[in-house]
Amino acid sequence: MTRLCHQQDLAEGQVRGFDPEGRGQDSLLLVRHQGRLHAWRNACPHVDGAPLAWRRDAYLSADGRHIVCYAHGARFDIATGRCISGAALGQALSPLRLRIQNNGEVHLAPPHPQETNP
Numbered sequence: 001m002t003r004l005c006h007q008q009d010l011a012e013g014q015v016r017g018f019d020p021e022g023r024g025q026d027s028l029l030l031v032r033h034q035g036r037l038h039a040w041r042n043a044c045p046h047v048d049g050a051p052l053a054w055r056r057d058a059y060l061s062a063d064g065r066h067i068v069c070y071a072h073g074a075r076f077d078i079a080t081g082r083c084i085s086g087a088a089l090g091q092a093l094s095p096l097r098l099r100i101q102n103n104g105e106v107h108l109a110p111p112h113p114q115e116t117n118p
Ligand code: FES
Pocket: 044, 045, 046, 047, 050, 069, 070, 071, 072, 073, 074, 086, 087, 088
């Protein structure tokens, strides 16, 4: 499992990108929303998995209520990943599973077997 951070590193409403594979670009984002941590791939479903943010960690709308893709302005529900308006309507972000250990360390959990099938 890949360690991302400690759960206390993200306060309510905060979001942060991570590059666990060292690609030089964040491949996922972690956001705390209504007390829960959610992890999504940094890949917009509208156009070939385009990155969502226009600068580092700028994933949320100005009011902090939605994840926004800055390419064409699609807005996504933070908790479900579903697009609620804009160019990706009917599509959703890809979720990633987290495992939070007893000491509060947050790790990426392996995907379900059906998520790895083509
Ligand atoms: S690439 Fe994200 S809305 Fe178009």
